[in-house]
Amino acid sequence: MSDTFTKAFEQADYHVSGHSPRSVQVLKEALEGYDSVLESDMYGSGKVIEEFQEKMAKVLGKESAVFFPSGTMAQQIALRIWCDEKGIKRVAYHPLSHLEIHEEDGLKELHHIEPVLLADENRVITLEDVVNMKEDIACLLLELPQREIGGQLPDYKTLQEISAFCREKGIRLHMDGARLFEILPFYQKSAEEVCALFESVYISMYKGIGGIAGAVLAGGHKFTEQSKIWKRRHGGDLISLYPYILSANYYFNQRQEKMEQYYKEAKELADFYKECHRVYLRPAEPVSNMFHVHFKAPKGTMESLLAELYEESGIGLSGHIREVNGQTSCFEVSIGDRYAEVPKEKLKGAFEKLDKKMREL
Amino acid sequence: MSDTFTKAFEQADYHVSGHSPRSVQVLKEALEGYDSVLESDMYGSGKVIEEFQEKMAKVLGKESAVFFPSGTMAQQIALRIWCDEKGIKRVAYHPLSHLEIHEEDGLKELHHIEPVLLADENRVITLEDVVNMKEDIACLLLELPQREIGGQLPDYKTLQEISAFCREKGIRLHMDGARLFEILPFYQKSAEEVCALFESVYISMYKGIGGIAGAVLAGGHKFTEQSKIWKRRHGGDLISLYPYILSANYYFNQRQEKMEQYYKEAKELADFYKECHRVYLRPAEPVSNMFHVHFKAPKGTMESLLAELYEESGIGLSGHIREVNGQTSCFEVSIGDRYAEVPKEKLKGAFEKLDKKMREL
Numbered sequence: 001m002s003d004t005f006t007k008a009f010e011q012a013d014y015h016v017s018g019h020s021p022r023s024v025q026v027l028k029e030a031l032e033g034y035d036s037v038l039e040s041d042m043y044g045s046g047k048v049i050e051e052f053q054e055k056m057a058k059v060l061g062k063e064s065a066v067f068f069p070s071g072t073m074a075q076q077i078a079l080r081i082w083c084d085e086k087g088i089k090r091v092a093y094h095p096l097s098h099l100e101i102h103e104e105d106g107l108k109e110l111h112h113i114e115p116v117l118l119a120d121e122n123r124v125i126t127l128e129d130v131v132n133m134k135e136d137i138a139c140l141l142l143e144l145p146q147r148e149i150g151g152q153l154p155d156y157k158t159l160q161e162i163s164a165f166c167r168e169k170g171i172r173l174h175m176d177g178a179r180l181f182e183i184l185p186f187y188q189k190s191a192e193e194v195c196a197l198f199e200s201v202y203i204s205m206y207k208g209i210g211g212i213a214g215a216v217l218a219g220g221h222k223f224t225e226q227s228k229i230w231k232r233r234h235g236g237d238l239i240s241l242y243p244y245i246l247s248a249n250y251y252f253n254q255r256q257e258k259m260e261q262y263y264k265e266a267k268e269l270a271d272f273y274k275e276c277h278r279v280y281l282r283p284a285e286p287v288s289n290m291f292h293v294h295f296k297a298p299k300g301t302m303e304s305l306l307a308e309l310y311e312e313s314g315i316g317l318s319g320h321i322r323e324v325n326g327q328t329s330c331f332e333v334s335i336g337d338r339y340a341e342v343p344k345e346k347l348k349g350a351f352e353k354l355d356k357k358m359r360e361l
Numbered sequence: 362m363s364d365t366f367t368k369a370f371e372q373a374d375y376h377v378s379g380h381s382p383r384s385v386q387v388l389k390e391a392l393e394g395y396d397s398v399l400e401s402d403m404y405g406s407g408k409v410i411e412e413f414q415e416k417m418a419k420v421l422g423k424e425s426a427v428f429f430p431s432g433t434m435a436q437q438i439a440l441r442i443w444c445d446e447k448g449i450k451r452v453a454y455h456p457l458s459h460l461e462i463h464e465e466d467g468l469k470e471l472h473h474i475e476p477v478l479l480a481d482e483n484r485v486i487t488l489e490d491v492v493n494m495k496e497d498i499a500c501l502l503l504e505l506p507q508r509e510i511g512g513q514l515p516d517y518k519t520l521q522e523i524s525a526f527c528r529e530k531g532i533r534l535h536m537d538g539a540r541l542f543e544i545l546p547f548y549q550k551s552a553e554e555v556c557a558l559f560e561s562v563y564i565s566m567y568k569g570i571g572g573i574a575g576a577v578l579a580g581g582h583k584f585t586e587q588s589k590i591w592k593r594r595h596g597g598d599l600i601s602l603y604p605y606i607l608s609a610n611y612y613f614n615q616r617q618e619k620m621e622q623y624y625k626e627a628k629e630l631a632d633f634y635k636e637c638h639r640v641y642l643r644p645a646e647p648v649s650n651m652f653h654v655h656f657k658a659p660k661g662t663m664e665s666l667l668a669e670l671y672e673e674s675g676i677g678l679s680g681h682i683r684e685v686n687g688q689t690s691c692f693e694v695s696i697g698d699r700y701a702e703v704p705k706e707k708l709k710g711a712f713e714k715l716d717k718k719m720r721e722l
Contacts (some may be wrong), residue, residue: 025397036386071598106594233467235434243604
């Protein structure tokens with residue numbers, strides 16, 4: 001990342017994406033709401049952790065839920081439990097699943113579970129992919145939305161069909177719901193309704209919710225009890241998880257109801273991008289608070305162009321841009337609290353400038 | 362635990378063991394010392410985590426150090442790295458090692474590493490145990506002090522001899538130093554000097570140091586780089602570990618120099634116990650801030666007796682007591698900040714009462 005680009009982004013008056021910066025203030029603010037004498041959780045027990053777990057189980061419509069330090073840990077464990085149950089060390093997921101590309105092969109190295117990669121890198125998993133799969137698997141993992149391709153979603157009917165097929169075939173369906181709350185406005189469903197299609201669900205507390213870190217794994221009682229044993233084995237059963245739990249709870253309460261707003265704002269912002277030359281979006285129409293912006297120009301060119309744009313307009317669109325191939329580059333947009341702070345006129349002006357600059361390339 | 366006993370302990374005016382209660386205030390106090398705009402660490406990078414790791418590497422005299430969410434995770438990973446290096450999936454440790462009794466067999470279930478149990482449950486590992494071991498092992502783990510037997514230690518000469526023997530035989534020596542700082546006053550050595558006998562060292566940030574949670578694993582650069590990959594695989598490479606790092610740093614700075622005081626206080630307190638009938642200590646003379654108090658009376662009897670003592674004296678000795686066998690029970694003492702707050706006359710009075718009650722049994 002060029003220093004000029006990063007600096008121009010940081011110094012912009014407004015940032016279009018995300019919540020406030022990930023500074024210590026995020027934790028300080030969350031803690032202000034809690035009494036100092038509130039006792040720490042202790043190795044998975046105590047009021048702080050138990051109450052939050054019960055609350056999340058209810059929100060997700062599952063028998064019980066367990067707080068984990070990370071989704072990486074929670075999901076490997078979910079897949080391991082379903083593999084052990086069926087006696088088959090094979091699961092299926094998308095080739096761009098977090099497990100496949102961001103976890104240093106923990107699933108394979110620690111659990112010796114072999115993945116079957118469904119669909120291809122450009123689209124989400126369909127019913128046909130699942131039906132035509134030749135391998136016997138214990139569990140199918142669906143990521144909703146599929147983050148690495150801009151946050152794409154299957155339609156709800158497909159989800160229902162995949163769920164019905166898996167139940168018929170004795171395949172456990174697990175949800176990577178890192179951004180579950182972010183897609184509910186598109187589906188027009190409650191978390192409970194979507195989760196009912198899955199045997200187990202992981203949600204993240206720091207994506208749209210904006211907590212410090214942490215995850216929740218939910219499912220039937222037997223499943224979550226087993227997950228606690230694996231949590232200890234992984235080294236995730238910390239003496240105190242409350243810094244993450246309290247902030248998760250605080251920001252969940254604050255942002256749960258704002259997902260509809262983020263979704264609308266994402267669509268509004270997408271409309272601005274769509275007007276620009278040499279710019280296209282994935283998905284073409286947002287189905288959550290996120291989407292990817294692709295530029296028909298190399299990364300270096302775009303860094304210079306955007307740095308100028310940020311300086312001239314005072315609007316910072318993104319601080320990270322990545323090469324797609326020699327000819328195109330892209331960044332991710334994820335709408336949070338900051339979008340509402342950006343004056344519309346200034347934003348409009350920035351996009352007029354962007355369009356002009358892209359035409360002049 | 363009987364409710365009366367727990368309540369009597371909680372309501373006592375003074376608590377002899379430990380630091381302040383593990384409440385949210387512990388985190389709030391630590392955070393007060395840091396600027397709100399301080400940026401979060403991001404998946405193991407950033408000033409907060411890197412500076413603390415460098416500081417700990419220096420304290421421990423190792424090339425580098427890595428912050429982990431837990432010691433369970435850090436130690437399994439250390440043993441895995443040494444096993445992979447040697448191509449032998451076997452390590453040796455004490456039968457009451459944390460890995461053997463508190464981790465749901467994570468080392469075996471996740472890493473398929475087989476332990477050789479050295480010594481017996483009543484004493485620490487000796488040079489003879491190591492020399493006479495028949496099995497080929499990749500790594501020997503020594504826990505200093507051996508917590509489950511009251512915090513016992515080998516003498517320093519034995520440590521040196523074991524270290525020399527392991528180096529000669531190509532066995533990696535790893536330290537479970539959860540309470541490393543607590544034993545330095547007894548050995549009259551620096552952390553660096555003790556660590557120099559070991560290839561890898563784990564220390565805990567919430568025992569004597571009194572942080573919220575977290576651990577540090579230190580060793581050579583190649584070793585710590587490999588540990589970061591395993592940390593990600595385990596699900597321990599969180600987007601933000603700063604709540605633990607900042608509190609670890611804050612309380613380390615505050616308590617590092619107090620270990621000598623805690624050790625002296627432990628010996629003073631031990632002397633009070635020694636005067637009591639039907640009471641004996643493990644070790645007989647403390648070698649750190651901790652020791653175990655054994656009572657020649659069953660748990661139920663001791664709970665009633667101690668509940669009465671706490672109410673009458675205003676002094677709470679311990680809130681947990683466990684059965685050793687039908688005839689004896691015990692609890693752990695671990696000196697922290699609170700001991701200094703207990704008025705000596707009151708403490709003396711409490712022990713006179715304790716002795717009297719024990720005689721009357």
